Amino acid sequence: MEATIITIGDEILIGQIVDTNSVSIARHLETAGIVVREKIAIGDNARQIVSTLERALHSSHVVILTGGLGPTKDDITKKTLAGFFGGGMRCDERVADHVRRMLESRGIPFNDLNRSQAEVPENCSVLFNTYGTAPGMWFERDGHIIVSLPGVPYEMEHLMQDEVMPRLKARFTLKQIIHRTMITSGLAESMLAETIAGWENALPSYLKLAYLPNPGAVRLRLSAYEVEGESVSQEIEQQFETLRTIIPHYVIGYETASVQELIHNTLLERNLSLATAESCTGGTIASRFTALPGASAYFRCGVVAYSNQAKAEVLGVDPAAIRRFGAVSEEVARQMAEGARRIAGSDYAIATTGIAGPTGGTDEKPVGTVWIAVATPEHTVAVVKQCGSDRGQVIDRASSMAISLLREELLKRE
């Protein structure tokens, strides 16, 4: 069973927004055993919507569209679909009532534009959108399913989860897609590939191996598409077991868990707590942990100590150390980590101080230089890393490397 995802909106094509909807839709489909064949983004253009939909129906049983369902003139998906399926429009009273109530609760008058949101093509089933004003729509043609969802991410997400997936599962007998990912750290991609070449060449043909290099880690993903029963899962487990014996020191985890998710689980299991003291990463490390449900059980406090004054007054860094070594130095990173651990009363603390750029670099400490420290109950470790030249890249890499350093310290105590 194959699917195509079509994202509609000029804002995607001109690079004004990042498309996260298709990521979420793909995950839902894959988890249920539907292979995503292609993802396509097109503009708010009726002819292009029709031709793309026609082509998608040639290669896929299921087509999910998202976007272009707003009440304003620039959104044309609904009318275009009504034309495509050759019917008129009808007013859905349940949707009309819902939109009216929703707007009234926010003190917004119900006008003609809102009323038009309750108009749907005659030949669709309405997917009721509890969280928003634009309903989802479900069409069938020659055994193919076409679904149109609003572009607002959480409205789309709830409709996929509560309406679309249950209907697809009821409608089709789906096989399984299995992805399992091993996370390695410490071997460059080419070295890793050379080291495991014998194992890779002996893999059965229905298992597909992918290398996913990231700062500080290379992930190995084994995938099997449209298989049945438990035997393939077991085969993947056994293959990873064999691989672990080949590179025992480089395997740091499994699944699609990020390093922060692995740490999150470890801290919860061991009942340990965490604090952060960030300069150049500016809150990114704290936000990565606090994005995970349950983080409040271990995340005590984070300090974004951007100014030297904040480093000294909030974290207790010695101003003389800042003067002598500079804010971007091993000594300051260590004192920041220790200060965060002390004021939060936590077991562990991570600190970063570096030059994110684009300005502020020197010959000795160019843009991208970041000192990272981790304070533990036993000691404090610090390393310096070169994290690139672009501000976003430096923040992202320094955050990942700091989180990896914490992971190494947690592993030492296993």
Next chain:
Amino acid sequence: MEATIITIGDEILIGQIVDTNSVSIARHLETAGIVVREKIAIGDNARQIVSTLERALHSSHVVILTGGLGPTKDDITKKTLAGFFGGGMRCDERVADHVRRMLESRGIPFNDLNRSQAEVPENCSVLFNTYGTAPGMWFERDGHIIVSLPGVPYEMEHLMQDEVMPRLKARFTLKQIIHRTMITSGLAESMLAETIAGWENALPSYLKLAYLPNPGAVRLRLSAYEVEGESVSQEIEQQFETLRTIIPHYVIGYETASVQELIHNTLLERNLSLATAESCTGGTIASRFTALPGASAYFRCGVVAYSNQAKAEVLGVDPAAIRRFGAVSEEVARQMAEGARRIAGSDYAIATTGIAGPTGGTDEKPVGTVWIAVATPEHTVAVVKQCGSDRGQVIDRASSMAISLLREELLKRE
């Protein structure tokens, strides 16, 4: 001049990563006057790469591919392109030297896999990748340009900027694409559309209006595609001037600037400083400001006070207030903002405290309830907002709403 962007990689299709490369490529092309017609994501599958490329060449003069250029077996883009253009492979000595030196500097031995990265199709021009080991490739066929770039974001970015765009500009006479965005706040999308309907209906046909609703703001984008000269820019300016007279109280800014970028500029211009005290938003507000180059001039300190102890000890919130009103309360939000302002010695401070979920909600304070406070040199304001039901959504919306509240306070002092 039209372009298609093709992203290659199973990890995109299965939803394992978010595609930001095509966003960045689209921006480069649009800025230079090349209209992005379609963005397509496909898997590491030779037949699909070829058929997608053939189709893209029918509708576009320029096709940019990204991804699938790694040294490992799963990456097949380079060989597939060599086959597509009907030539063999050659070793590029300059690339080979660069890869060898790059790996040596990181202590990684140069092996056969790395050597294969210097192999390129005979009929391409190499786009030298200073920042990575996989070279970019430039092909021409029947006046069409096909460019293949690595998937690592900052390598792709530098190649687009330093190699691809200068060549495209030299090769073609490009027209202009003009997008200008007005940011409004305070009118729901349907109300706004109703209010400005007369203006919208009178727009000249070559100007395209789009509504982009976001939490706390609706953006209006006017676009003109492939136009020449300055007159269209002036027309857009005049249209926005007229619009401003229709909704004078709801226009909060222009261009693609986010609300934090507007504040960033205001704080820099007025030489004011900022601090943050975040509970449920977990560092997201701090990271949005510190992502902007130059934020160190005004961003003093952020505290992610997740535990009650951190709220009391680091920010000086009265523990009795936490016991009496709860951590998610107006009183605690106010004290957090005032505490952050005090310890950072800043002019302004933002605070958030709420229930991000999925657990922790009660009948009285359901998941999504967030108290937001802003402390200014004159006073402290606080509001309570319902920010949704999904953890990521609550964090995102609460951050946006808190930043908008700061913006309102800054406007009062204009």
